[in-house]
Amino acid sequence: MKATITENFKREVQIPIKNVTLSGELIIPKGATGLVIFSHGSGSSRFSPRNNKVADTIRESNVATLLFDLLTEQEDAVYDNRFNIGLLTNRLISVTHWVMSQQETKHLNIGYFGASTGAASALNAAATELGKEIKAVVSRGGRPDLSLPVLEFVKAPVLLIVGGNDIEVIKLNQLAYKKLKCEKELKIIPGATHLFEERGALEEVAHTSAIWFKKHLK
Secondary structure, eight states: OOOOOSSOEEEEEEEEETTEEEEEEEEEOTTOOEEEEEEOOTTOOTTOHHHHHHHHHHHHTTOEEEEEOSSOHHHHTSGGGGGOHHHHHHHHHHHHHHHHHSTTTTTSEEEEEEETHHHHHHHHHHTSGGGGGEEEEEEESOOGGGGGGGGGGOOSOEEEEEETTOHHHHHHHHHHHHHOOSSEEEEEETTOOTTOOSTTHHHHHHHHHHHHHHHHOO
16 A cells, blocks of 8 residues: 655755756645656756746645756756757656655656656656656647657657647647557647746646646546
């Protein structure tokens, strides 16, 4: 039988990854049985206001969240690192193994939330042998087309969310959608642009994501 957290749990974490240490924030609501790991987009960090807004709503559904920096400050200063999908994928995989080894989180079903290029790293990680541990993936304004060669190997249910006015990214998501062989859904939010800055758009992203994770991370 899996253990459950009996009280709300929140702490800053330092995650050792080979020769670097990544900073993050782990929050586990009381009784949570699932955890969403956020893989942010290029130039973003664990302090991303959009990802934090989504994380707040996900926790209201009794699902834990981990927001962390995929790159150190020094690495992020090198622009090309932000688009190094292989590096970002390896970081996410290592952080997932760390989550699976921690007393507070090792019992939790795991999902990924990826934004922009972070969505590619999330799908890449879910397509590896680690993928059997990943129960759900959500992409917000993501670039799943950067994962085309491996999408057929993703087993976790995938939700792709795109703004209705983000025309080029819609096309890229439609291309990826056709390649996915798992349970999948493509959600287009009318009137929204790439960053979902329009009134109510990000709230719809957060609400739709929370429903997806609550369903699949039981």
